[in-house]
Amino acid sequence: MKSKGQQTARLATALGFFLVLTIIVSAAVSVWALHQQEIEKWKEQSEAFSLMLAENTSQQMGTAYLALDNVVERIQDRWTIDEDYLRGLSKNIDFHQMLAEKKSLSSQIDVIFVLDTKGSVIVNSRSFPSPSINLEERDYFRVQRDDASNKTYVSSSLISKSTGKWTFFISRRLTGSDGEFIGVVCIGVSPSFYSRFYEKISMNGRATISLLRDDFTFLARWPERDDLMGKKNLTGSTYTLVHDQKKKSGVIITDAKRMADSEDSPTRMAAIQVLDKYPLIINFTIEEAIYLADWRKISRVIVAVATGSVVAVMVAFTLLLSLLKRRETDLRITSELKQQAEVINRKQAQLLQDLTKQQQELKEAADRFQAVFQSAADGIVMIDQEGRIEATNPAWRRIYGYDEEEVIGKNGRHFSPPNGRDLLGLASSHAEFIQQGSVHMEDERMRKDGSLFPAELSISEYTFSGQQCYLVIVRDISERRRMERMKSEFISTVSHELRTPLTAIRGALGLVLGGIAGDFPSKAQELIAIAHKNSESLTRLINDLLDSQKIEAGKMDFNYEIWPLDDLLKTAVQANQAFAANLNVGIRLSGAPVLAPVRVDPGRFQQVMANLLSNACKYSPKGENVQVVARVLSTERVRVEVIDHGSGIPGDFEQQIFQKFSQADSSDSRAKGGTGLGLAISKSIMQQMQGEIGYQPGGVADGTCFYIELPIAQGGSDQPEVA
Structure with a gap:
């Protein structure tokens, strides 16, 4: 028979091995879990970086494509x-x-x-x-x-x-x-434009960012490598994901050899995005040494703690085995083992607390997504691969007129117009959706009450839990369509129904005032004068509206000529003297003549000056003079200032001066007439002539100063002196 001491020693040895094995397994599981967690975290971050880079590149390329479209349209117009x-x-x-x-x-x-x-x-x-x-x-x-x-x-x-x-x-x-x-x-x-941008977001130079054509040719890269520019990379991560795996986006981890490495390539994580609208690919790559750096630090701590724990347990059980024969030491050995176990429990509790914290962060992210989904202004509906509705937000239900319980689980064809396609059928009929997985379109949809409405639809596919799903964003554009029709009808009415008869009325009244129909009583003469003045105001309003419409449509014509600035200003002052005289105001050209040549459309220039001078005359006290001052700002630029001595512009109106239909006094009983379009039209005209128009708040005591600036025409005969 074995002695009780031998049995106790064997039991203690088995317990020691069990605790050591438990510590090692716990440490290994923790290290492995942290490794997977760190990889997933960096995958999400890398994908977010690649998405941001793809969006920015799309915007930049959109600017270049728009410039290309404008040049082609200019040539072929x-x-x-x-x-x-x-x-x-x-x-x-x-x-x-x-x-x-x-x-x-x-x-x-x-x-x-x-x-x-x-x-x-x-x-x-x-x-x-x-x-x-x-x-x-x-x-x-x-x-x-x-x-x-x-x-x-x-x-x-x-x-x-x-x-x-x-x-x-x-x-x-x-x-x-x-x-x-x-x-x-x-x-x-310029590839350097993209390289400089990539450098700024390359995580202090630790990431490699590449812009490739859809045939995997390098267009731009950070860090810059001249030996790679213009060459195809048919061995790297981009080729593997896009060509071999037939994906448009994703994150992969690979150690395959790449062009940039002369020796064996390190293991790396690459986030790739294929741009939807352009034949370009974004690659955001970080090496294993970066995305596993934190994991390695934590793993070393865990290994150190586990090693210390194993050593402590082994020492404790060695002491226990050596002191089993001395029963007086049993209580002390037991106490030491208990302390070691408490240390291990605290560390395991800390690991559990960290895991709980991460789960809470995931829950908060889900809550944020739900808040955005529920509060979005546009209607959003989520559809499974069978076409059944999984979720809708309040905006979608308001647009269609359904309650949530009426639509969940229903097929999308129930909400399509008669003989119309459901959302998935509508999307599948577009090649863009088949190729890129998303499409933006306008179509007619049907509400619960059977009424149809025009809708702007954005349909995208995504993968959730291994299943293909679809996200549809719906915007009711009925009001926009109505406003477009109203605007078109209004402009057509103004152009075809008002301007022609009004021109005839204005001309007839002018002839009557000129005495062609003989003398009238003074009372009738006053009424005819009022009617003539109002017809001129209506004509100006119609012309301003049509000019504004031409500017918006980009159809305002300009015929450029080179004129001495002083000649243009003399013409403007002379042309507006009669208007000023009717208001008991004068217009005076002050300062030394500026003979510098400017390249302008003379008619449009006079239109701008007429707007500025008429405004100045309206708000000038009777008997005062409106001053027109020209001066040379530099060898390349001249300025013309129109100064009045009226009450000035209210401070709270200064930000609205050049907006359409803006007037400091917009009430029905305002003292001064006008459409509120003159300054907005003038600003557009000056921009077309490479100039600018502005206002100097407080620039003149008890008055207002508007100015225009123009570039001096190069090669002019007169060389200006800078004031």
């Missing part, structure tokens, strides 16, 4: 265009200035130019006239020349012949009136 017309642009300085203006709208755009059918530069945004450069060998020219079906083409990055810097180009084919190829419009985009 004619009844007939051919190659000779296109070559004629080489002598059109206005077209060159338009290109320069489009280029200045975005710092990413390096140059805008037009090529003829031989690949020679006709006109560009950098200089006028354009230097002789032939780009026939460039891919962006050859693709547009050889493929009539190609719309917009993004080239690979290459060294610019003009600047010697890396540039990629966005090109568009130009087609003549008979469908023939007549040339190409190109916009050069």
Whole structure:
């Protein structure tokens, strides 16, 4: 028989091994769980970074595409265009200035130019006239020349012949009136623009960010690598996810060899996003040393604690085994074991507390999403892959007129117009949805009461728990459609039903006042004068409305000429003297004459001056003079100031001065007439003529000072002296 002491020793040894094994297993499980948690956390962060980069890149590319559209529309906005017309642009300085203006709208755009059918530069945004450069060998020219079906083409990055810097180009084919190829419009985009932006968000240089074309060609990168620019990467993470796995976005972890590494590639995490609207791909990559740095620190602490615990347990049980024969020490050994167990329990409790905290953070994130979903102004509905409604927000139910319990689980076709498609069928009929997984459209939908309404729909697919689901955002655009119809009908009425008869009435009243119908009694003469004055006010209102409409539509014509500024101002003062005299006010041209030449549309310039002078005369006290002062600000710019000595502009109205229909006194009983459109129209005209209009609060004691500034026409005969 074994002694009781031997049995106790064996039991103590088994218990010691069990505790050591428990500590090791607990530490290993904790390290593994933290490892998975850290990877998932960094996957979410990397995907968020890639989404942000994709959105920013889409916005920037949208600006470049818009500039390209504007240039193409400017060239093709004619009844007939051919190659000779296109070559004629080489002598059109206005077209060159338009290109320069489009280029200045975005710092990413390096140059805008037009090529003829031989690949020679006709006109560009950098200089006028354009230097002789032939780009026939460039891919962006050859693709547009050889493929009539190609719309917009993004080239690979290459060294610019003009600047010697890396540039990629966005090109568009130009087609003549008979469908023939007549040339190409190109916009050069600087990869350095994107590299500088990527550097700012590259986590202090720890991340690698790449912009690739959809054939995996490098367009821009941070850190910059000249040896990679313009080359295809068919071995990296982007190629694996997009080409091999057929995905448009995602996060992968790989150690496959990449072009940027001369030796074995480190394990890395890459978040990839394929842009929906453009043939571009964003890659945001961080190495394992970065995304597992915190995990390694915590793991070392856990291993150290576990090692200490194992050592402590082993020491404790060694002491227990060595002192079993001495029963007087049993209580002390037991106490030590209890203390060690409490340490382990505290550490396990801390790990449990950390896990609970993480679960709470996940719950808070879900609550935030629910708050956004419920409070969104647009209607939102979530649909499963069978077309059944899973959830709706209050805005959707208000639009359609249903209660929540009436729609949950119902098929979406119940809410479609008669003989109309349900939302999934409607989306599937668009190639954009099939290719990109999302589509934006307008369609007619049906409410609960059977009434139809125009809706703006945004349908996107997503994956949840391995199932394909769909998110639909609905906006009722009935009011917008109604306003558009009202606006169109109003402008049509003004143009066709009011202006023509009103012009006839105004002319007839003018002839009567001029005495063509003989003398009238003084009372009748006064009434006719009032009617004539009101007809002129109505004519000005109609003309202002139509001018405002032309500006909004971009159809206001400008005929530019070069005039001495002093001659223009003398004409303006003389033309408005009669109006001022009717108000017992004078207009005086003050200061030394400014003979500097300016390039303006004389008629539009006089329209701006008439607006400023008429406003100044209206608000000037009787017997006062409105001053017109011209001065040279620099060798490139002149200013004209219109100063009155009226009551000034209220401080709370200063922010609204150049808004449409804005008047300091907008009541029905206001003392001064006007439409409230003059200053808004003047501002648009000055912007078209490369000038500006402004107001100086408190610039003149007891009065108001409006000013306009214009660039001095280069090459003028008179060289101005700066005041």
